[in-house]
Amino acid sequence: MSKILTLCLCASLAALMGCSGGKKVTRIDENSVTDLSGAWNDTDSRLVADEMITDCLNRPWYQTMIQQKNGIVPTVVIGKIRNKSHEHINVETFVKDMERALINSGKADFVANAEERAELRNELASQAGNATEETRKDAGQEIGADLMLTGTLNSIVDQEGGEQVIYYQVDLELTDIQSHRKVWVGDKKIKKFVSKDSVKM
Amino acid sequence: MKRLFLLLFAVILLTSCANKSMTRYETLAPTLEKEGFEATIAEVKKEKDDLYGSNSEFLYYYDLGILHHYNRNFDESIKNLAQAEKIYEDLYTKSVTNEAAAVLTNDNTRPYRARPFELLTLYQYQILNYLAKMDIDGALVEVKRSQIAMNALYQKDKDKVNDNGYLRYLQALVYELDGDNDEAAIAYVKAIKAYDEGKMGLPKEFFEFATESLRRAEREDEIRALKKPELAATPKATAVHEQGQEIIVLGYAGHSPILGEMYLSGTFVSAGAMNLYYKDGETGRQMSFTLVAPPVPGAGSGTFHIGFALPEVRKYKSRVNQFEVSLDGKTRIKPEKVMDVDQELRQNMDDERNTVITRTAVRVILRTIAAQKAKEATNTGNGIFDLLKNIAVDVGQTQLEQADLRVGLFLPNSFHMTRIPVEPGSHDVNVAAIGPHGETVGVYKFDRIAVRKGQKVLLIVPAIK
Numbered sequence: 001m002s003k004i005l006t007l008c009l010c011a012s013l014a015a016l017m018g019c020s021g022g023k024k025v026t027r028i029d030e031n032s033v034t035d036l037s038g039a040w041n042d043t044d045s046r047l048v049a050d051e052m053i054t055d056c057l058n059r060p061w062y063q064t065m066i067q068q069k070n071g072i073v074p075t076v077v078i079g080k081i082r083n084k085s086h087e088h089i090n091v092e093t094f095v096k097d098m099e100r101a102l103i104n105s106g107k108a109d110f111v112a113n114a115e116e117r118a119e120l121r122n123e124l125a126s127q128a129g130n131a132t133e134e135t136r137k138d139a140g141q142e143i144g145a146d147l148m149l150t151g152t153l154n155s156i157v158d159q160e161g162g163e164q165v166i167y168y169q170v171d172l173e174l175t176d177i178q179s180h181r182k183v184w185v186g187d188k189k190i191k192k193f194v195s196k197d198s199v200k201m
Numbered sequence: 202m203k204r205l206f207l208l209l210f211a212v213i214l215l216t217s218c219a220n221k222s223m224t225r226y227e228t229l230a231p232t233l234e235k236e237g238f239e240a241t242i243a244e245v246k247k248e249k250d251d252l253y254g255s256n257s258e259f260l261y262y263y264d265l266g267i268l269h270h271y272n273r274n275f276d277e278s279i280k281n282l283a284q285a286e287k288i289y290e291d292l293y294t295k296s297v298t299n300e301a302a303a304v305l306t307n308d309n310t311r312p313y314r315a316r317p318f319e320l321l322t323l324y325q326y327q328i329l330n331y332l333a334k335m336d337i338d339g340a341l342v343e344v345k346r347s348q349i350a351m352n353a354l355y356q357k358d359k360d361k362v363n364d365n366g367y368l369r370y371l372q373a374l375v376y377e378l379d380g381d382n383d384e385a386a387i388a389y390v391k392a393i394k395a396y397d398e399g400k401m402g403l404p405k406e407f408f409e410f411a412t413e414s415l416r417r418a419e420r421e422d423e424i425r426a427l428k429k430p431e432l433a434a435t436p437k438a439t440a441v442h443e444q445g446q447e448i449i450v451l452g453y454a455g456h457s458p459i460l461g462e463m464y465l466s467g468t469f470v471s472a473g474a475m476n477l478y479y480k481d482g483e484t485g486r487q488m489s490f491t492l493v494a495p496p497v498p499g500a501g502s503g504t505f506h507i508g509f510a511l512p513e514v515r516k517y518k519s520r521v522n523q524f525e526v527s528l529d530g531k532t533r534i535k536p537e538k539v540m541d542v543d544q545e546l547r548q549n550m551d552d553e554r555n556t557v558i559t560r561t562a563v564r565v566i567l568r569t570i571a572a573q574k575a576k577e578a579t580n581t582g583n584g585i586f587d588l589l590k591n592i593a594v595d596v597g598q599t600q601l602e603q604a605d606l607r608v609g610l611f612l613p614n615s616f617h618m619t620r621i622p623v624e625p626g627s628h629d630v631n632v633a634a635i636g637p638h639g640e641t642v643g644v645y646k647f648d649r650i651a652v653r654k655g656q657k658v659l660l661i662v663p664a665i666k
Contacts, residue, residue, distance in 0.1 A: 083338050086345035088283075157349050160356060162293060197294050 038166060038194035040089045040153075048170050048188045049097035056149075056174060057107045061183040065146070075109040076102060076174070077145035085155035085168065098149070111145050147174050147183065162196035221309065222606035225252040226459050229610060233665065238272040241611075257313045257607055259288045267326060267611045271453070271663035275330040282327050286346075289315050289323075305568065308560075308605035317354050318545035319609050321365045324350065325616075328371045329451065332378075332659050340375045347372065361552040366396035367540035367616055370407055373414065374449075378657060386418035393427055400544055403429070404537045406437065406619060413438030440622035445655040448621045450526050450536055450632060452662040455519025455614030457542040460606040463513035465558075469505045472496035475562055482513050495559060497566045507565045510604040511557060514547050519614045521634040521642050521664040528621055529629050536619035542612045557605075565602065613665055625654045634664035642666060 028034070033043045056062075065074050078098060083089045102110050112120060127136050151172035158165045167189065174184040228248065233241045245252070245265055253261040266282035269275075292314050302310045315323075324347035331339035347368055354363035369392030376385035389411035396403045413435040415421050424431060441447045467477035467489075475494040480487055526534045576591050630647040645662045652658050 084341060086342060086349060088339065088342050155345075157345075159349065159353060199297055200294050201297050 035192075038164070038192050040085070040087050040155075040168060042093070044168065044190055045094045045097050048190070049094060049101045052170065052172055052186050052188050053098055053101035053105060055186050056172070056184050057102075057105050059184055061174075062107065065183070069146075073106075073108055074146045075111055075143055076147045076149055077111050077177075078113050079148045079150040081150065081172075082152045084152050086157055087155065089153060091153070094153070109143070111143055117142070145177055148177055149174050162198050164194045164196075166192045166194060168192075220462070220603050220606055221252065221254060221257070222460065222608070226610060228252060230456075233611070238268050238663070242268045242272065255312075256310065259285050259292070259313050259315050260607060260609060262288065263315070263319065263323060264610050266323070267609070270326050270330060271611070271661075271665060273333075273661070275333050279327060279330045282323050282330070285315075285323060286320075286327075289320060303564070305564075306601050307564070307603045308557075309603055309607070311605075313607045316546070316549045316608070317361065317363050318365065318542070318549055319612075320350055320354070321347065321368050322542075322609075322612060325365075325368050325371055328368075328375060329659065329661070332375070332657075333661065337375065337378050341379055344372045344375045358552075362398060362548050364391070364395035364398055365540070365545075366392050366399060366401070366404075366407075369395050370539060370618075373411070377414070382414065382418050386414050386420050386423075389414045390420070390423050390427070393424075393429065397427070400548070401538070401541045404539050406537050407539060408432070409435045410438040410441075410620065413442060417442070437620070437622065441620055444622050444624070446623055446625055446652050447657050448528070448623050448628065448630060448650065448652065449657060449659045450524070450534075450619050450621070450630065450662065451659060452524040452536050452617040452632065452634070452664060453613035454521045454523060454617055454634070454664055456517040456665055457609070457612035457614055458514050458516050458546055459610070460512040460546075460604075460608050461515040462510040462604045462606065464508065464510050466506070466508040469494050469497075469507045469562055469566055471502065471505075471566070473502075475507075475558075477558070479511075482515070492555060492558060495563060497563055497570075499567075499570050505566055505569060507562055507569070509561045509565045509602050511561065512550065512604045512606050514543075514550055516543065517614065520636055520666040522614065522637050523635045524617050524662060524664070525633045525635055526619060526621070527631045527633075528623070530631075532621070534619050534621060536617040538615050539618045540616040541614075542616075543614055546608065561602075568601070611665060613663075623652055625652055625656075627651055630660060632660070632662045634662070634666070 031046075035041065035043070062074075066072075078095055081091050081095055081098075083091050099110060102108050111117075121139075124137055124139055128139070131137075149172060151170060154169045154171070156167045156169075158167075168191075170188045172184075172186050173182055175182050229241060229244060229252070232244045242265065245261070245268065249261055262281045262285035266278045266280075266285060269278035269281060292312055296312075299311050324343055327343040328340050328347070331337075331343060351363060351365075351368075354361075357363075369388050373385045373388035373392060376382075376388055392407070393403065393411055396407075408429070409432060412421075412424060412432045415424055416435075421431075461482070463479055463482060465477045465479040467475065469475045471494060473494050475492045476489065477492070478487060478489045523538075524536050526532075526536060528534070572594050576594055579590060580587050581590075627649045630650055632645040632647070633641045634643040634645070636642045643664060643666070645664075647660050650658055650660070
């Protein structure tokens with residue numbers, strides 16, 4: 001009887017140890033699609049940035065501008081991208097994804113945005129008084145951008161009980177800084193269906 | 202003899218179970234009163250398991266978020282309130298095990314799902330957190346989230362009050378800040394409707410701003426459609442609109458009510474009628490009412506005598522109930538009441554009353570039947586032992602019955618607001634917290650508040666006393 005009891009005890013202990021919860025971490029491919037909550041995520045940000053920048057640079061305005069600039073690629077600055085959706089989306093990540101897509105395309109030059117420029121100018125001012133003459137960078141040598149990319153991120157939510165359809169729309173515009181002419185307007189839509197169970201055990 | 206001791210021990214154990222909601226209030230209210238927000242935040246965090254537990258996780262983050270807001274730690278407030286919101290959303294899925302446990306014990310074993318007005322105030326605080334951080338886009342996100350939440354509440358139960366005039370007013374304010382005058386006008390119309398739906402009445406200053414907004418959006422006919430008086434002039438709202446910059450003073454006055462236990466007793470006939478009696482906490486009068494009794498399996502057609510506890514609103518004697526604002530030592534303005542939490546809680550209790558009574562009565566009947574059967578099955582033939590055992594079962598059963606008194610602890614009794622048009626520059630603002638007899642309870646000084654051209658500056662006065 002005592003042997004049976006000891007065996008039962010050991011089995012229970014083993015089972016308890018096996019059931020212990022805790023955190024489990026698994027590394028996954030950064031390009032893999034992961035949808036957990038249905039909210040805007042890194043996959044949406046990356047896909048929208050890639051698709052929209054590719055679309056933008058393959059439209060007729062691009063060839064026209066290249067001709068006007070005698071084969072020199074246009075210089076783009078990213079302006080304000082506003083989040084007008086129902087989620088707190090890190091717009092900075094989305095902007096970085098667009099910067100990456102722009103640079104990697106090789107079809108456009110890209111200059112720092114207003115915030116970064118202010119920091120660079122501070123550095124330049126600091127160099128003027130502190131760096132050696134040979135290494136010091138001159139003021140007034142910045143490249144002026146030809147075009148500014150601005151946009152908004154919107155969403156519409158339709159729901160009934162535990163079911164929800166989330167519709168995101170990203171609108172981007174490329175505007176000629178000199179003439180204020182809009183050279184390209186593009187949008188990308190994402191639709192997601194999210195459902196929740198009303199009961200669980 | 203051993204069994205007798207075990208039985209007595211069980212009885213003592215059961216009788217010592219205090220209602221966690223009461224303990225929470227009794228522990229935290231004095232800390233807030235004597236030591237302030239910082240100390241209360243520390244206490245809430247330290248006593249998380251004892252005072253809240255896993256079933257009241259929503260309340261833990263909700264209370265913390267509100268306290269951080271009062272303490273001007275807006276980032277922490279945003280983080281905690283977002284966590285509370287996530288818990289609320291996750292609780293959409295109901296656990297069969299939890300619901301079954303609640304039938305056997307009491308509603309405190311179910312996870313706390315937030316009352317509609319608590320959820321809506323969560324969004325109010327979030328909007329204000331972002332406004333205080335001058336993050337209009339962040340506030341706009343919260344406005345949209347609050348609209349989705351209100352739609353969900355309405356879909357869940359369209360007969361209950363699921364709207365909130367003050368939240369709609371804040372939504373309008375954020376749209377105005379964003380320059381979206383059409384959306385602002387729509388939000389103002391919905392705010393008027395929501396104030397009408399509630400019992401508080403239409404705040405005057407709010408209505409002036411609503412009228413101004415609707416006039417500018419050429420939607421004045423909507424005021425007429427709502428059968429509201431037309432204002433001949435809207436000087437303050439016009440000044441704010443034309444000058445562009447303003448100081449918005451938001452005062453939190455007093456302390457929200459808490460919930461106490463009310464004992465009801467009466468008779469229950471399965472699939473018949475339920476007659477109940479109780480003593481009114483405010484008037485002291487004996488009251489009675491009758492409800493339709495749902496069928497309870499195993500109850501037969503006999504009459505059951507039932508007794509159970511239900512939550513009832515206990516008004517907190519607030520030391521502050523209004524404010525007086527002076528601008529640069531001159532203008533004296535009384536911010537108007539834009540939300541009454543006391544009334545919101547009472548409305549919610551009225552909305553929930555029949556559901557809670559029916560659920561509780563069914564639970565009590567089921568437990569009475571189960572206890573009866575358990576007593577019969579465990580009878581030993583030993584007269585004294587059986588008597589003691591039966592008493593212990595009855596006492597245990599009574600002890601299991603506890604009203605669900607859970608409610609957010611740190612809401613004010615009322616929200617007050619005023620919007621003051623100002624010239625760009627530096628301004629001194631003094632806000633006096635006024636008691637029920639006109640006495641000054643405290644003064645909040647905001648010296649040299651810088652207001653830039655077109656800026657809207659939000660001043661928060663947390664007189665939670």
